[in-house]
Protein backbone atom coordinates (compact mmCIF):
# COMPACT_ATOMS: atom_id res chain seq x y z
CA UNK A 534 0.00 0.00 0.00
CA UNK A 535 2.75 2.42 1.00
CA UNK A 536 4.64 1.45 -2.15
CA UNK A 537 1.65 2.26 -4.32
CA UNK A 538 1.24 5.67 -2.67
CA UNK A 539 4.89 6.48 -3.25
CA UNK A 540 4.62 5.39 -6.88
CA UNK A 541 1.53 7.52 -7.57
CA UNK A 542 3.17 10.55 -5.95
CA UNK A 543 6.22 10.01 -8.10
CA UNK A 544 4.05 9.86 -11.28
CA UNK A 545 2.14 13.12 -10.57
CA UNK A 546 3.36 15.98 -12.83
CA UNK A 547 5.13 18.64 -10.86
CA UNK A 548 3.96 22.28 -11.15
CA UNK A 549 7.08 24.05 -12.33
CA UNK A 550 5.52 27.56 -12.52
CA UNK A 551 6.33 29.94 -9.71
CA UNK A 552 3.29 30.53 -7.45
CA UNK A 553 2.87 34.22 -8.37
CA UNK A 554 2.14 33.19 -12.01
CA UNK A 555 -1.09 31.35 -11.14
CA UNK A 556 -3.40 34.42 -11.12
CA UNK A 557 -1.88 35.61 -14.41
CA UNK A 558 -2.33 32.18 -16.00
CA UNK A 559 -6.03 32.46 -15.23
CA UNK A 560 -6.27 35.32 -17.73
CA UNK A 561 -4.78 33.19 -20.49
CA UNK A 562 -8.19 32.34 -21.96
CA UNK A 563 -9.19 36.00 -21.89
CA UNK A 564 -6.05 37.11 -23.71
CA UNK A 565 -6.41 34.40 -26.31
CA UNK A 566 -10.07 35.40 -26.99
CA UNK A 567 -9.04 39.06 -27.46
CA UNK A 568 -7.08 38.22 -30.59
CA UNK A 569 -9.57 35.80 -32.14
CA UNK A 570 -11.92 36.79 -34.98
CA UNK A 571 -15.11 38.32 -33.56
CA UNK A 572 -18.35 36.41 -34.10
CA UNK A 573 -20.78 39.23 -33.25
CA UNK A 574 -23.78 39.22 -35.59
CA UNK A 575 -25.26 42.60 -36.49
CA UNK A 576 -28.85 41.44 -36.08
CA UNK A 577 -31.40 42.82 -36.93
CA UNK A 578 -29.56 45.25 -39.26
CA UNK A 579 -27.91 42.37 -41.09
CA UNK A 580 -30.15 39.33 -41.31
CA UNK A 581 -28.62 35.92 -41.70
CA UNK A 582 -30.01 33.71 -44.45
CA UNK A 583 -31.58 30.60 -43.01
CA UNK A 584 -31.06 27.08 -44.31
CA UNK A 585 -33.43 26.15 -47.15
CA UNK A 586 -35.34 23.66 -44.96
CA UNK A 587 -35.42 25.90 -41.90
CA UNK A 588 -38.48 25.40 -39.67
CA UNK A 589 -40.06 28.85 -39.44
CA UNK A 590 -43.58 30.23 -39.37
CA UNK A 591 -46.23 27.97 -40.88
CA UNK A 592 -48.16 28.59 -44.07
CA UNK A 593 -51.48 27.20 -45.28
CA UNK A 594 -51.12 26.63 -49.01
CA UNK A 595 -53.55 27.02 -51.88
CA UNK A 596 -54.20 25.15 -55.08
CA UNK A 597 -53.16 26.97 -58.27
CA UNK A 598 -56.68 28.36 -58.73
CA UNK A 599 -56.75 29.85 -55.21
CA UNK A 600 -58.84 27.21 -53.44
CA UNK A 601 -57.39 26.07 -50.13
CA UNK A 602 -55.54 22.79 -49.69
CA UNK A 603 -56.57 22.35 -46.06
CA UNK A 604 -59.43 19.90 -45.63
CA UNK A 605 -59.90 20.50 -41.91
CA UNK A 606 -58.96 16.93 -40.95
CA UNK A 607 -57.15 17.98 -37.73
CA UNK A 608 -54.31 15.49 -38.26
CA UNK A 609 -51.81 18.27 -37.73
CA UNK A 610 -53.41 19.14 -34.40
CA UNK A 611 -53.30 15.52 -33.26
CA UNK A 612 -49.65 15.19 -34.29
CA UNK A 613 -48.57 18.29 -32.41
CA UNK A 614 -46.71 17.39 -29.19
CA UNK A 615 -47.24 20.89 -27.78
CA UNK A 616 -51.00 21.10 -28.40
CA UNK A 617 -50.36 24.31 -30.32
CA UNK A 618 -52.82 23.84 -33.20
CA UNK A 619 -56.57 24.34 -33.12
CA UNK A 620 -58.66 23.34 -36.17
CA UNK A 621 -62.36 23.37 -36.82
CA UNK A 622 -63.47 21.83 -40.10
CA UNK A 623 -66.71 22.57 -41.93
CA UNK A 624 -68.55 21.39 -45.03
CA UNK A 625 -68.13 23.11 -48.37
CA UNK A 626 -71.31 23.92 -50.26
CA UNK A 627 -71.87 24.79 -53.90
CA UNK A 628 -72.63 28.35 -52.84
CA UNK A 629 -69.59 28.68 -50.62
CA UNK A 630 -66.60 26.54 -51.51
CA UNK A 631 -63.14 27.00 -49.96
CA UNK A 632 -61.46 23.75 -51.01
CA UNK A 633 -62.10 21.27 -53.84
CA UNK A 634 -63.28 18.41 -51.59
CA UNK A 635 -66.04 17.89 -49.06
CA UNK A 636 -64.50 19.75 -46.11
CA UNK A 637 -62.28 22.73 -45.43
CA UNK A 638 -60.60 24.28 -42.42
CA UNK A 639 -63.06 26.91 -41.18
CA UNK A 640 -61.00 27.87 -38.15
CA UNK A 641 -57.26 27.35 -38.03
CA UNK A 642 -55.01 28.68 -35.30
CA UNK A 643 -51.41 28.07 -34.26
CA UNK A 644 -50.27 29.25 -30.86
CA UNK A 645 -46.63 30.32 -31.17
CA UNK A 646 -46.33 30.63 -27.40
CA UNK A 647 -46.52 26.82 -27.41
CA UNK A 648 -45.07 25.82 -30.78
CA UNK A 649 -41.54 24.42 -30.69
CA UNK A 650 -41.24 24.47 -34.50
CA UNK A 651 -40.55 20.74 -34.59
CA UNK A 652 -42.34 20.19 -37.92
CA UNK A 653 -44.35 17.11 -36.90
CA UNK A 654 -47.55 18.84 -37.99
CA UNK A 655 -46.36 19.34 -41.55
CA UNK A 656 -45.31 15.70 -41.74
CA UNK A 657 -48.81 14.66 -40.67
CA UNK A 658 -50.67 16.82 -43.19
CA UNK A 659 -52.05 14.54 -45.95
CA UNK A 660 -52.61 17.31 -48.50
CA UNK A 661 -49.39 19.34 -48.09
CA UNK A 662 -51.66 22.18 -47.05
CA UNK A 663 -49.39 22.97 -44.14
CA UNK A 664 -45.72 23.78 -44.70
CA UNK A 665 -43.18 25.93 -42.90
CA UNK A 666 -41.54 29.09 -44.16
CA UNK A 667 -38.14 30.64 -43.42
CA UNK A 668 -39.66 33.45 -41.35
CA UNK A 669 -38.36 33.33 -37.78
CA UNK A 670 -39.20 36.74 -36.31
CA UNK A 671 -42.16 35.57 -34.24
CA UNK A 672 -41.46 37.22 -30.88
CA UNK A 673 -44.19 39.37 -29.37
CA UNK A 674 -44.93 40.82 -25.96
CA UNK A 675 -48.56 39.69 -25.99
CA UNK A 676 -49.63 36.08 -25.75
CA UNK A 677 -52.83 36.89 -27.63
CA UNK A 678 -50.80 38.16 -30.59
CA UNK A 679 -48.87 34.89 -30.67
CA UNK A 680 -52.03 33.01 -31.69
CA UNK A 681 -51.90 33.17 -35.48
CA UNK A 682 -55.23 32.81 -37.23
CA UNK A 683 -56.11 31.24 -40.55
CA UNK A 684 -56.11 34.67 -42.17
CA UNK A 685 -52.51 35.21 -41.06
CA UNK A 686 -51.35 31.74 -42.03
CA UNK A 687 -53.08 31.42 -45.39
CA UNK A 688 -50.74 31.90 -48.36
CA UNK A 689 -51.17 35.02 -50.46
CA UNK A 690 -52.56 34.98 -53.97
CA UNK A 691 -50.19 34.27 -56.82
CA UNK A 692 -50.62 34.82 -60.53
CA UNK A 693 -53.71 32.98 -61.82
CA UNK A 694 -55.31 32.56 -58.39
CA UNK A 695 -58.68 33.87 -57.22
CA UNK A 696 -59.31 34.15 -53.49
CA UNK A 697 -61.59 31.53 -51.93
CA UNK A 698 -64.46 30.86 -51.69
CA UNK A 699 -65.19 30.11 -55.32
CA UNK A 700 -66.40 27.25 -57.46
CA UNK A 701 -64.32 24.22 -58.37
CA UNK A 702 -62.73 24.27 -61.84
CA UNK A 703 -65.43 23.11 -64.30
CA UNK A 704 -65.06 19.47 -65.29
CA UNK A 705 -62.49 18.74 -62.57
CA UNK A 706 -62.87 16.87 -59.30
CA UNK A 707 -60.86 16.81 -56.08
CA UNK A 708 -58.50 14.12 -57.37
CA UNK A 709 -57.70 16.21 -60.44
CA UNK A 710 -56.47 18.97 -58.16
CA UNK A 711 -54.03 16.60 -56.50
CA UNK A 712 -52.94 15.23 -59.90
CA UNK A 713 -51.91 18.79 -60.81
CA UNK A 714 -54.44 19.11 -63.62
CA UNK A 715 -55.72 22.46 -62.38
CA UNK A 716 -53.09 25.09 -63.03
CA UNK A 717 -55.05 28.34 -62.64
CA UNK A 718 -58.52 29.67 -61.91
CA UNK A 719 -61.12 28.99 -64.56
CA UNK A 720 -61.81 31.95 -66.86
CA UNK A 721 -64.55 34.10 -65.39
CA UNK A 722 -64.04 32.79 -61.83
CA UNK A 723 -65.06 35.31 -59.18
CA UNK A 724 -64.65 35.25 -55.44
CA UNK A 725 -67.93 34.26 -53.83
CA UNK A 726 -69.21 36.44 -51.04
CA UNK A 727 -69.57 34.32 -47.94
CA UNK A 728 -72.86 35.46 -46.41
CA UNK A 729 -73.24 32.82 -43.74
CA UNK A 730 -69.74 33.15 -42.31
CA UNK A 731 -68.77 36.77 -42.72
CA UNK A 732 -65.50 37.77 -41.12
CA UNK A 733 -66.25 37.93 -37.41
CA UNK A 734 -64.02 39.48 -34.80
CA UNK A 735 -63.90 37.43 -31.62
CA UNK A 736 -65.67 39.33 -28.84
CA UNK A 737 -64.98 36.93 -25.98
CA UNK A 738 -62.49 37.79 -23.24
CA UNK A 739 -59.05 36.30 -23.41
CA UNK A 740 -58.64 32.96 -21.69
CA UNK A 741 -55.30 34.11 -20.33
CA UNK A 742 -56.81 36.10 -17.47
CA UNK A 743 -57.94 39.62 -16.70
CA UNK A 744 -54.66 41.37 -17.46
CA UNK A 745 -54.31 39.97 -20.97
CA UNK A 746 -56.04 42.14 -23.61
CA UNK A 747 -58.92 40.42 -25.39
CA UNK A 748 -57.78 38.82 -28.60
CA UNK A 749 -58.84 40.59 -31.76
CA UNK A 750 -58.34 37.50 -33.83
CA UNK A 751 -60.71 36.45 -36.56
CA UNK A 752 -62.35 33.14 -35.79
CA UNK A 753 -64.07 32.37 -39.05
CA UNK A 754 -64.76 33.50 -42.57
Ligand code: SF4
Nearest residue numbers: 613648649651652654
Ligand atom coordinates in the same frame (compact mmCIF):
# COMPACT_ATOMS: atom_id res chain seq x y z
S1 SF4 B 1 -44.11 22.69 -35.42
FE1 SF4 B 1 -44.36 21.10 -33.82
S2 SF4 B 1 -44.97 22.24 -31.98
FE2 SF4 B 1 -45.27 23.62 -33.72
S3 SF4 B 1 -47.41 23.36 -34.30
FE3 SF4 B 1 -46.21 21.93 -35.57
S4 SF4 B 1 -46.19 19.97 -34.40
FE4 SF4 B 1 -46.86 21.61 -33.00
Ligand code: SF4
Nearest residue numbers: 603604606607609658
Ligand atom coordinates in the same frame (compact mmCIF):
# COMPACT_ATOMS: atom_id res chain seq x y z
S1 SF4 C 1 -53.36 21.60 -42.36
FE1 SF4 C 1 -53.37 19.51 -43.23
S2 SF4 C 1 -53.44 18.13 -41.44
FE2 SF4 C 1 -54.05 20.18 -40.72
S3 SF4 C 1 -56.29 20.19 -40.84
FE3 SF4 C 1 -55.51 21.05 -42.78
S4 SF4 C 1 -55.37 19.30 -44.18
FE4 SF4 C 1 -55.57 18.44 -42.10
